[in-house]
Every structure is written in C-alpha cells, then in structure tokens.
Amino acid sequence: MSAVFPPGRADEPVVRVRGLQMSYGSHDVLTGVDLDVHAGEVVCLLGPNGAGKTTTIEILEGFRLRSGGDVQVLGEDPAQGGDAWRARVGVVLQSWRDHARWTPRRLLEQLGGYFAPYATPERSRPYDLDWLLDTVGLTENADRKIGTLSGGQRRRLDVAVGIIGRPELLFLDEPTAGFDPQARRDFHDLVHRLSDLEGTSILLTTHDLAEAERLADRILILASGRIVAEGSAEALTRQVAGNAEVRWAREGEHFVHATDDPTPFVRRLFEQHGDEITDLEVRRASLEDTYIAMVQRFESGNPTAPTLAEVAR
Amino acid sequence: MNPTRHAIGLGLRRGWTEFVLSLRSPQDQGFYLFMGLATLTYLWLNRDSEVAGTDLLLPTVALPSLLGALLAFGVIIGPAYSLAMEREDGTLLRHKALPHGMQGYVTGQLLYHSIGLVPLLLVILVPGFLLFDGLMSEPSGWLTFAWVLVLGLLATLPIGMVLGSVVPSVQKVGTWGMLPVLAVTAISGIFAPLQSLWGWVQVVAQVFPTYWIGLGMRSAFLPDAAAAAELGGSWRTGMTVLVLLAWAVAGLLVTPRVLRRMARRQSGSQVLEAKEAALQWVK
Numbered sequence: 001m002s003a004v005f006p007p008g009r010a011d012e013p014v015v016r017v018r019g020l021q022m023s024y025g026s027h028d029v030l031t032g033v034d035l036d037v038h039a040g041e042v043v044c045l046l047g048p049n050g051a052g053k054t055t056t057i058e059i060l061e062g063f064r065l066r067s068g069g070d071v072q073v074l075g076e077d078p079a080q081g082g083d084a085w086r087a088r089v090g091v092v093l094q095s096w097r098d099h100a101r102w103t104p105r106r107l108l109e110q111l112g113g114y115f116a117p118y119a120t121p122e123r124s125r126p127y128d129l130d131w132l133l134d135t136v137g138l139t140e141n142a143d144r145k146i147g148t149l150s151g152g153q154r155r156r157l158d159v160a161v162g163i164i165g166r167p168e169l170l171f172l173d174e175p176t177a178g179f180d181p182q183a184r185r186d187f188h189d190l191v192h193r194l195s196d197l198e199g200t201s202i203l204l205t206t207h208d209l210a211e212a213e214r215l216a217d218r219i220l221i222l223a224s225g226r227i228v229a230e231g232s233a234e235a236l237t238r239q240v241a242g243n244a245e246v247r248w249a250r251e252g253e254h255f256v257h258a259t260d261d262p263t264p265f266v267r268r269l270f271e272q273h274g275d276e277i278t279d280l281e282v283r284r285a286s287l288e289d290t291y292i293a294m295v296q297r298f299e300s301g302n303p304t305a306p307t308l309a310e311v312a313r
Numbered sequence: 314m315n316p317t318r319h320a321i322g323l324g325l326r327r328g329w330t331e332f333v334l335s336l337r338s339p340q341d342q343g344f345y346l347f348m349g350l351a352t353l354t355y356l357w358l359n360r361d362s363e364v365a366g367t368d369l370l371l372p373t374v375a376l377p378s379l380l381g382a383l384l385a386f387g388v389i390i391g392p393a394y395s396l397a398m399e400r401e402d403g404t405l406l407r408h409k410a411l412p413h414g415m416q417g418y419v420t421g422q423l424l425y426h427s428i429g430l431v432p433l434l435l436v437i438l439v440p441g442f443l444l445f446d447g448l449m450s451e452p453s454g455w456l457t458f459a460w461v462l463v464l465g466l467l468a469t470l471p472i473g474m475v476l477g478s479v480v481p482s483v484q485k486v487g488t489w490g491m492l493p494v495l496a497v498t499a500i501s502g503i504f505a506p507l508q509s510l511w512g513w514v515q516v517v518a519q520v521f522p523t524y525w526i527g528l529g530m531r532s533a534f535l536p537d538a539a540a541a542a543e544l545g546g547s548w549r550t551g552m553t554v555l556v557l558l559a560w561a562v563a564g565l566l567v568t569p570r571v572l573r574r575m576a577r578r579q580s581g582s583q584v585l586e587a588k589e590a591a592l593q594w595v596k
Contacts, residue, residue, distance in 0.1 A: 054582050063409070063580040083316060083412035091410040093581055096588045098402040101334040110330070113323045114411040117316040161407060173581060 012075065013038045014169050014201045015060060020069035022055050029055050031225035032069070037169070037203050042195050044216035045205045048295055051222045053205040057173050060203065061091050074169055087118035087125070090167030090200075092175055095158050100147030104138050104157050105129065107146065108164055115165035126164045135193070136160040137186055152183045159187065163194065170194065172204035176211060184211070191215050209288050221291060223298040237290045249279040320413035324420025331425040336432065349436030352379055357444065366542045369535065372445045374542075375504075376437070377534040381527030382503040383433060384465050386494055389473040391426045393490045396477025401587035406579045415576050422474070427466055450536040461529035464557040468522040471564025478575035482587065497521045502528070507544050515544070522560045525553045 015037035022030040029052045037043045047053050058064040059071060062078035062085075071077060076085045099107050112126030119125040126132075133139045136156045141149060146157065155178060163170060172191075176184045188211070194200040206212055212219050213233040221229040221236070229236055244262040248255050250273055259265045262282045269277060335341040356372040356379075364374045399405050408414035442448055449455070476490045500514050501507075501524040507515050518524045531539070532548035540548045 058580050058582065061410075063406075086410070086414075087412040089410075093403055093406055093410065094585060095403045095407070096401075096584065098399065098404040098407065101338060102330070106330065110323065110327055111407065111411060111414075113326075114320060114414055114417065117314040117319050118412060162410075165411075 012072075014074055015203060016070075016072040017056075017060070018070040020056065020059065020071060021067045022052065022059065022064075023067050028225055030066075033222070033226055035220055035227055035230075037201055039201055040195065040199045042191065042202045042204070042215055042217050044212040044219045045203065045222055046207065046209070046212050046219055046291065047205075047222035048207070048299070052225055053222055054173055056222065057171050057203065057205055061089070061171050062086075063091075084118065087115055087165060088168045090162045090165060090170040092159050092162030092170070092172045094173070094177070095154060095161075097147070100145065102146050103143050104133065104146060104149075104160070105142040107157070108132065108160055111161055112164040118165070123166060125166050127166050132160050132164060135190060137183075151178050152180055155179060156183070156187075159190065163200075166198070167200060169201045169203070172202065174205055174207075176206070176208065188214055209286075209291055213287050219287075221294055223295045228298045229294050233287045236294075237285055237287055239290065244285060245283045247279070247281040247283070248277050250276045254279070316413050317416060320417040321420045324417035325424055327417060327421030328424025328428070331421065332428050335425075335429065345432050345436050348383070348433055349440065352376075352383075352437050353440055353444065355379075356441070360445065364542065367539055369539060370445075370447075372441075373447055374531065374535065374539070376441055376445070376448060377530035378503045378527045380434065380437065381461075381465070381530040382498050382501065382523060383437075384430060384462065384530075385469050385501075385523040385526050386498055387430060387433060388426055388466060388469045389476065389494050390486070390490055391429060392422055392470060392473030393476035393480065393486050394483070395422060395426070396474060397480050397483045397486050400477075400575070400579065401483055401584065401591065403581075403584045405576065406581065406584055409576055409579050415572070419474070419572060423470060426470060426473070430462075430466075449534055454533040457533035458530065461526060461533060461553075464554065464561065465522065465526040465529070468526070468557040468560035468564065471561070471568040472522075474568050475564075475571050478571045482590065497523050502544075506542065519556075522557055525556045529553045529557075 013036040015035065017033055017035045020030050020033040021028070033052075033056060035043075035045075045053050045056065055064065059066045060073050060078055062073075062081045065079055071079075073081070074085060074088055076082075078085075081089070102110075108129055112129065115125040130139070133142050136159050138153065138156050138160060141153055146154070149157065155175075159175065162172070176187055179187060191202060191204075192215075195202055202215075204215065217232065218230060219233055219236060220227050229239065231239070244259055246257045246259060246262050246265060246269075248269065257265065266280070266282065356375060359371040359375070362371045363369070364371055367374070396405075405415075405418065408418040411417070476486070480486050480489045497518070500510060500518045501521065502518065503523075507518060507524065510518070528543065528548065529550075531543070532550060532553075537548075540546060543549070
C-alpha cells in the first residue's frame with residue numbers, strides 16, 4: 001500500500017525520519033512520525049492546524065530540537081548540521097517586514113553570496129540573479145524598495161531567497177498562504193520546474209488540498225502527531241471505503257447509493273430499470289472527502305482504518 | 314575560498330549597505346539632525362558659564378563628556394534595538410538559514426553600528442568647532458580621541474549585542490535596556506562631576522565603561538591642567554585602558570555564546586508569533 005524500501009538500498013532517501021517525537025512540557029505534538037523523501041520527489045505534508053506540520057518541518061530544517069526519534073536529512077542529523085550541510089538545504093521563510101529599505105536585487109545578491117564557496121563543478125551556486133528574478137516573476141520589481149512590495153511580491157521574494165543557493169532539498173512551509181490565484185499558479189509552475197529540471201527534492205506543508213493534489217508525487221497526512229496515511233492523491237482516495245456515490249431518479253423519486261465500484265452497479269441499475277433511470281450522476285470521492293474522513297477517524301481516537309504508518313516499517 | 318572569511322567580507326558589505334541606506338533615509342537623517350541640534354543648543358545656552366575649580370567654560374568640558382556619553386549610549390542601544398527587531402522580523406532567521414550566515418550578520422551589525430557613529434560625531438563636532446573656541450587644546454589630542462573611540466566601541470558594542478539577544482521582545486528594550494543605560498549615563502560624570510555624587514554611586518559609575526569613555530574623551534580635548542578637576546586629580550589613562558579592555562575581553566568571551574544561544578532558538582514559528590503579537594500591539 002505504501003512504499004517500502006528495503007534497507008541498504010544505494011539511493012538512500014534524502015529525508016529519513018523514524019519515530020520522531022516532540023513534546024512541549026506534557027503536551028505531545030508529535031508522537032512517532034515516520035517519513036521518507038526520496039531524491040527528486042515532491043512530498044506534501046497535509047494536516048489540520050495544530051497537527052504538527054510546522055514543528056515537523058522546523059525539526060528537519062534544523063531550527064528546532066526534537067524530543068526523540070531518528071532524523072537524517074541529506075545524510076546528517078539536522079540538529080548537528082554544519083555549514084556545508086546548510087548550503088545544500090533551502091528554506092522558504094515567511095518574511096514580514098525585514099529589509100524594508102533594501103531592494104530585491106540587492107538582498108538576493110547579498111544572501112546568495114554565502115553560497116559561492118559551496119559551488120561545485122556540477123552544481124554552480126548561487127543561481128544567476130537575473131534568471132532567478134525572472135523565474136519567480138520579480139524582474140519588474142527588482143529595484144523597488146522591499147517595504148513597498150505587495151504581499152504576493154514579498155512571498156515571491158521569500159521563495160527566491162529560499163532557492164538562491166540552488167538547494168538539493170527544499171522546505172516550504174505553507175508556501176502559498178496569501179497568494180492570489182495567478183501567483184499560486186505561477187508558484188506551482190516554479191515547483192514543477194525545480195523538481196523536473198533541477199531535480200530538487202521538495203517537502204512542503206499545506207492545508208490546501210488542491211495544491212497537494214497538483215504538486216505532490218506523494219501526500220502524507222499528519223494527524224494526532226503521526227502520519228496516518230500516505231500515497232498519491234489517487235491511492236489515498238481509493239483507500240476510503242465507499243469511495244463513489246451514485247445518484248439517480250426513477251418515477252420522480254431520487255436515490256443515492258455509496259459503492260466501491262460504481263461501474264457494475266450502474267450496469268445492473270440499467271439492466272433492471274432501463275429507460276426509467278433519469279438524472280444519473282456518479283461522483284468519485286475527492287481527496288477532500290478522503291482527507292476529512294481520515295482526519296476525523298484519527299482525531300476521534302478510534303482509528304479503525306489500517307494504520308499505514310505501521311505498515312511502512 | 315575560506316567560507317568564514319568570505320562570510321565576514323559579505324557581512325562588511327552588508328554593514329556598509331545598511332549604513333548607506335540609513336544615510337538616505339529621512340528618518341535617520343532626522344535623528345542625526347535632532348541629536349546635533351539638541352547637543353549644540355545645550356552647549357550654546359551654557360556658553361558663558363564657567364566650570365567650578367577650573368578656568369574653562371562649560372562647552373569646552375561638556376562637549377567631550379557628551380561625545381563619550383553619546384558613544385556609549387548609541388552603541389549599546391542601537392544594536393540592542395536592531396537585534397531585538399531583527400529577531401522578530403525574520404532578518405536573523407534568514408541568516409540562520411545560510412551557511413556561515415550568522416557570522417556575516419554579526420559582522421554587518423558591528424560595522425553598521427560603528428560607522429553609524431561617524432555622522433553623529435560630525436553633526437556635533439563640525440558646528441561645535443565653528444561655534445566655540447578652545448575645544449581641542451593640543452592637536453595630539455586627536456590621537457587620544459581615536460584610541461578612546463576604538464576602545465570605547467569594543468567595550469560597549471558587545472553590551473548592546475547581549476542586551477538585544479536576551480530581551481524578550483522589542484517593546485522590552487525600553488525597560489531592560491534604555492532605563493539602565495540612562496541611569497548609568499546619569500551617574501557617569503557627564504552632566505555633573507563624579508565627586509559631587511555619593512561615594513557608593515561613584516563606585517558603581519566606575520564599574521561601567523561610560524564614565525571611562527567620558528574621562529578619556531576629556532583627556533583628549535582638555536589641557537592637562539584640567540585633570541585637577543577629575544577624581545584623584547589625574548586622567549588615569551592606564552586605568553581607562555584597563556577598564557575598557559576588561560569590558561572588551563568580557564564581551565568577546567560572553568557575546569558569541571549568548572548570540573549562539575539566541576540564534577539556536579530562532580525558528581519560523583517564533584517569527585510568526587512575534588508578528589502576531591506586534592499586530593496586536595498596533596491595534
């Protein structure tokens with residue numbers, strides 16, 4: 001059901017988390033998170049507010065110390081990640097009012113400079129400034145004061161700062177919060193480009209399901225402090241029982257029937273009633289239905305579904 | 314390419330850029346202008362009063378003392394505010410996410426707050442020399458001025474950085490930083506000679522660098538005879554060097570540790586919390 005990688009495989013995952021725990025005092029936020037991100041993969045961490053998405057990603061970024069468990073990011077423990085490790089990791093931060101007097105061009109030039117000592121023959125660092133400005137859509141505003149940028153333009157700048165060092169692994173915590181639809185689409189294109197052309201591995205959090213569906217190769221659902229389900233959007237949808245709904249009308253009466261496999265059901269329906277059937281509608285469960293079902297099941301503390309986190313071991 | 318040296322180079326460029334941007338900002342121009350005007354007005358209003366026990370006029374004695382006080386005050390409160398602010402707005406976190414970013418950031422702060430003194434000194438010294446006579450008794454005093462300036466910076470900059478690292482929020486810089494620093498300035502013989510204060514206050518004042526920077530500045534500007542009006546009747550140059558050096562060394566030992574501890578606790582959610590708290594504050 002979920003990807004199981006035999007131990008000792010040559011291509012180690014870029015992120016490998018086992019039994020990650022985090023508690024603040026007596027409050028347990030993460031109770032045993034297991035997750036892998038493989039090279040070139042786009043993985044989306046989905047979950048309700050307070051589920052621990054941000055905590056998880058901050059531990060992986062090396063910005064927060066965990067309470068327990070084993071974490072490897074690009075082969076190192078992020079809690080001890082040195083500067084050479086830092087140079088390979090990109091973090092997109094939500095800025096606020098910093099560098100108001102600077103211009104995007106000046107700031108990117110300054111911050112990108114830190115990556116120059118870490119350039120290799122295969123991987124030049126940092127990115128070319130004009131290319132980067134163009135890629136995130138900031139060329140026209142490159143010489144304006146950052147304090148005068150709109151919220152959306154500021155977020156584009158945040159993304160540019162996050163990727164300027166040409167990271168092998170990129171962390172994005174709710175990257176499109178506050179984006180308008182156009183900016184959101186541009187951002188999705190950028191993620192695809194980074195993943196397809198640059199081979200960047202990406203771990204992002206969101207609570208926008210459509211975004212997860214569009215971007216992610218794999219979705220992990222985090223609820224009650226652990227991963228309760230993982231797979232592609234399609235695979236996740238299939239996991240929820242009764243994943244399709246058939247509606248129809250016959251002799252002025254309306255009917256609804258939930259089924260795992262709507263095709264034979266509809267065939268039988270027509271065999272039985274033929275032309276009497278009107279207003280036929282088959283609706284597949286959406287990722288949203290799946291997500292809500294899964295989160296409810298786990299947050300109610302009665303996980304009757306197969307516990308995928310354990311399967312993955 | 315040595316990454317540490319490279320990061321320090323970038324930090325110097327950062328500090329210079331911040332300085333140039335500050336010079337162009339009307340807000341900072343206003344600050345410099347205000348400081349210059351306030352100081353000169355105070356001196357001008359007292360231009361004819363004589364300092365007790367000497368044949369010197371007040372501006373002659375007060376100008377070096379004020380320079381010392383402004384140096385100590387500006388270089389402590391400036392970095393304290395910057396650091397507290399940039400912890401909250403994410404500037405620091407941005408640097409934490411860079412290889413050797415914190416080294417560059419701290420370098421930038423040190424340079425920015427050091428050269429930020431230049432316009433402040435200029436707006437006071439240039440009109441001061443035009444308005445008042447006999448401010449600098451000997452040309453060799455400029456040499457003393459230079460070393461007092463450098464040692465004073467080394468002694469006080471770390472205090473500002475530590476304050477900025479430990480205050481819980483920008484709003485607390487006032488109570489945790491501004492008030493104690495103002496209190497120390499008030500007892501440091503800037504506006505009234507140290508001897509006119511109680512004995513224990515004199516002891517407290519001599520623990521902190523502000524008094525010594527003021528004393529050093531007076532020794533630079535005033536004739537040797539004026540030392541008679543000082544505590545112990547001497548400029549106590551050796552002691553000045555010793556106390557300022559001690560503060561500099563203590564700063565060098567403590568500051569990196571405090572900065573590292575502060576940086577370790579930086580995270581995105583912390584910046585977000587600060588943002589929300591600040592938005593509440595505005596309402």
